[in-house]
Amino acid sequence: MVCTETYILSRTQFLSLSNNIPPKNTDLNVRFYEHGWLPLLKRCKSMEEFKQVHAHILKLGLFWDHFCGSNLVATCALAKWGSMEYACSIFRRIEEPSSFEYNTMIRGNVNCMNLEEALILYVEMLKKGIEPDNFTYPFVFKACSLLGALKEGMQIYSHVFKAGLEGDLFLQNSLISMYGKCGAIEHARDVFDKMSERSVASWSAIIGAHASAEMWHECLKLFNDMMHDGRYRPEESTLVSVLSACTHLGSPNLGSSVHGILLRNTTELNVIVKTSLIDMYAKCGCIEKGLCVFHSMAEKNKHSYTVMISGLAVHGCGSEALRIFAEMLEQGLAPDDVVYVGVLSACTHAGLVNEGLEFFNRMQFEHKIEPTIQHYGCMVDLMGRAGMLREAYELIKSMPRKPNDVLWRSLLNACKVHHNLELGEIAAENIFMLNPHNPGDYLVLANMYARAQKWVDMAKIRTEMVRKGLVQTPGFSLVEVKRRVYKFVSHDKSQPHFHSIYAMIHQMEWQLKFEGYIPDTSQVLLDVDEEEKRQRLKYHSQKLAIAFALIHTSEGSPIRIFRNLRMCNDCHTYTKFISMIYEREITVRDRNLFHHFKDGACSCKDYW
DNA sequence: TCCCAATGAA
Numbered sequence: 001m002v003c004t005e006t007y008i009l010s011r012t013q014f015l016s017l018s019n020n021i022p023p024k025n026t027d028l029n030v031r032f033y034e035h036g037w038l039p040l041l042k043r044c045k046s047m048e049e050f051k052q053v054h055a056h057i058l059k060l061g062l063f064w065d066h067f068c069g070s071n072l073v074a075t076c077a078l079a080k081w082g083s084m085e086y087a088c089s090i091f092r093r094i095e096e097p098s099s100f101e102y103n104t105m106i107r108g109n110v111n112c113m114n115l116e117e118a119l120i121l122y123v124e125m126l127k128k129g130i131e132p133d134n135f136t137y138p139f140v141f142k143a144c145s146l147l148g149a150l151k152e153g154m155q156i157y158s159h160v161f162k163a164g165l166e167g168d169l170f171l172q173n174s175l176i177s178m179y180g181k182c183g184a185i186e187h188a189r190d191v192f193d194k195m196s197e198r199s200v201a202s203w204s205a206i207i208g209a210h211a212s213a214e215m216w217h218e219c220l221k222l223f224n225d226m227m228h229d230g231r232y233r234p235e236e237s238t239l240v241s242v243l244s245a246c247t248h249l250g251s252p253n254l255g256s257s258v259h260g261i262l263l264r265n266t267t268e269l270n271v272i273v274k275t276s277l278i279d280m281y282a283k284c285g286c287i288e289k290g291l292c293v294f295h296s297m298a299e300k301n302k303h304s305y306t307v308m309i310s311g312l313a314v315h316g317c318g319s320e321a322l323r324i325f326a327e328m329l330e331q332g333l334a335p336d337d338v339v340y341v342g343v344l345s346a347c348t349h350a351g352l353v354n355e356g357l358e359f360f361n362r363m364q365f366e367h368k369i370e371p372t373i374q375h376y377g378c379m380v381d382l383m384g385r386a387g388m389l390r391e392a393y394e395l396i397k398s399m400p401r402k403p404n405d406v407l408w409r410s411l412l413n414a415c416k417v418h419h420n421l422e423l424g425e426i427a428a429e430n431i432f433m434l435n436p437h438n439p440g441d442y443l444v445l446a447n448m449y450a451r452a453q454k455w456v457d458m459a460k461i462r463t464e465m466v467r468k469g470l471v472q473t474p475g476f477s478l479v480e481v482k483r484r485v486y487k488f489v490s491h492d493k494s495q496p497h498f499h500s501i502y503a504m505i506h507q508m509e510w511q512l513k514f515e516g517y518i519p520d521t522s523q524v525l526l527d528v529d530e531e532e533k534r535q536r537l538k539y540h541s542q543k544l545a546i547a548f549a550l551i552h553t554s555e556g557s558p559i560r561i562f563r564n565l566r567m568c569n570d571c572h573t574y575t576k577f578i579s580m581i582y583e584r585e586i587t588v589r590d591r592n593l594f595h596h597f598k599d600g601a602c603s604c605k606d607y608w
Numbered sequence: 609t610c611c612c613a614a615t616g617a618a
Contacts (some may be wrong), residue, residue: 067610074610075610103611134612135612139612139613170612171613173612173614174613175613176613204614204615235615236615237614237615278616304616306616310618337618341617
């Protein structure tokens with residue numbers, strides 16, 4: 001019971017409430033509402049305050065008012081400070097609970113991730129003969145979607161028809177989300193297509209469904225359809241899915257326009273939206289814009305720090321990433337395994353070897369995080385980069401879990417860079433045992449043999465590739481010029497103005513030679529003479545893309561290139577020279593990191 | 609007279 005000396009709500013407030021009794025009206029409903037209990041309940045800011053109000057209500061005998069009980073349950077179950085246990089104890093004292101109380105309890109349980117409990121309550125409802133209504137199903141479907149319980153969800157959908165609620169807009173929207181989350185995209189699509197009436201939420205749900213299915217182009221298409229319809233104003237949740245599509249498609253221009261739509265449609269962007277923006281900018285190569293959004297955030301959480309740190313990591317900004325990690329710790333946010341992947345890879349890409357080794361220890365012993373296979377991968381990269389190949393090999397062997405092919409591939413790559421054929425062979429053998437279908441691995445090994453002039457071994461590997469029917473994935477480079485994306489493959493002559501591009505290449509080469517560039521033919525695996533090898537190198541897709549961009553963009557503007565494969569040594573050196581000669585910043589996104597070429601140097605410090 | 613749907617990281 002309430003103790004009059006310690007209550008939190010003002011004394012006069014309580015006195016005035018107590019003075020209002022007995023009520024003028026004997027009707028209980030009027031009594032509960034007339035005396036201002038509802039606003040008082042809504043004003044509760046903590047469990048303490050709530051318990052006091054609850055105590056007063058009990059003392060005054062108001063609890064038996066039907067609406068009083070349901071409002072108590074609703075407040076306690078749904079407030080941030082609430083308690084499901086306490087709400088349940090109140091709920092169980094209501095003699096004849098209606099669908100309203102059940103809905104509230106189901107919703108509360110879904111919010112605290114007691115998903116089975118939510119479904120049990122739904123079943124209990126059915127057993128007691130209380131009819132679920134249009135409010136019940138959205139919560140129940142949400143529980144199913146969080147459980148990934150597609151079958152159960154579909155079964156429950158059949159109840160909807162019995163209740164004649166299949167036309168309800170909210171219900172259909174939740175159904176789309178459930179299908180989306182459970183990976184039943186065609187079902188989601190089917191519901192969406194058959195809707196007689198839609199809201200923004202319907203669009204958000206269907207766009208989100210395609211985002212979780214990683215159908216990025218479809219996401220953008222749907223968003224476009226929605227905007228063209230003209231009746232809907234996009235919401236933050238809609239745009240988060242669209243941003244995700246921009247991120248995965250690597251389109252900073254699209255992403256920026258979504259940013260613009262956000263700013264035009266909402267006053268203050270929430271944490272989730274801002275986090276998605278940072279991630280989008282970082283992954284699209286615009287790390288400065290990502291930092292800008294990050295610094296503009298009043299409220300940051302674990303996710304925000306994680307995307308910022310791993311964003312900086314792939315851009316080779318290691319020390320900046322570590323500074324932000326320190327800030328995260330200062331804020332009292334506990335680091336988890338994901339943020340440590342970012343921290344360790346930041347150390348790797350910036351060549352901060354000692355720091356990386358130290359963080360690997362701190363993670364385990366100070367923050368008690370078991371290293372996952374990703375962490376080991378970062379460490380192998382880190383040691384490999386520093387030339388500590390033996391140590392990396394020992395680390396892999398000492399792992400408590402079975403190493404995967406990705407890990408061995410890191411070692412193989414390190415061996416390639418440091419020309420250690422002996423360990424390279426071991427790494428390759430392990431890769432071939434775990435995954436014999438990746439042509440790139442065979443090529444790296446063949447390359448290493450070629451470099452060591454072991455032609456017989458090289459030929460063996462090539463034969464092996466042919467025998468397995470493995471063909472090298474064709475490499476391509478994408479470059480965006482005047483809002484259009486152009487794709488180049490090696491020796492490409494499909495562009496309408498390819499003559500001017502080839503002429504540009506000749507001009508560039510003349511200047512490159514003047515500056516001291518020597519073509520590195522060591523990675524050309526053809527049995528041809530040196531001159532032929534040089535000819536092969538000359539028209540690699542990245543070089544064509546750079547030439548094209550140099551012709552068609554204004555002087556001094558940055559060039560952004562995306563490629564599907566790692567670049568060869570020669571393209572790397574070549575691009576460094578070009579960035580100096582033409583005074584351009586060139587950003588190339590590789591399979592796993594960004595290379596920022598500027599003034600003749602690359603942010604990866606020549607390790608990739 | 610109270611309760612609906614959606615969103616972020618390796």
